[in-house]
Amino acid sequence: MKVQNIEEEIIQTKNHLAFLEKSLKEIQKKCDHQFKRNDNFERCLKCNKAEALYY
Numbered sequence: 160m161k162v163q164n165i166e167e168e169i170i171q172t173k174n175h176l177a178f179l180e181k182s183l184k185e186i187q188k189k190c191d192h193q194f195k196r197n198d199n200f201e202r203c204l205k206c207n208k209a210e211a212l213y214y
């Protein structure tokens with residue numbers, strides 16, 4: 160694999176990752192969360208969003 164190809168693939172992967180993260184945030188923003196409580200955090204059963212619990 161050539162360096163240029165690798166660099167090209169890194170850029171494409173980063174763009175793809177940014178797209179995925181944005182999609183996930185969008186889903187979690189719209190989600191009607193249903194949290195299930197764990198030890199020190201709670202996680203939404205629908206979108207998997209986790210939130211830390213503070214006492």
Ligand SMILES: [Zn+2]
Nearest residue numbers: 190192203206
């Ligand atoms: Zn949710």
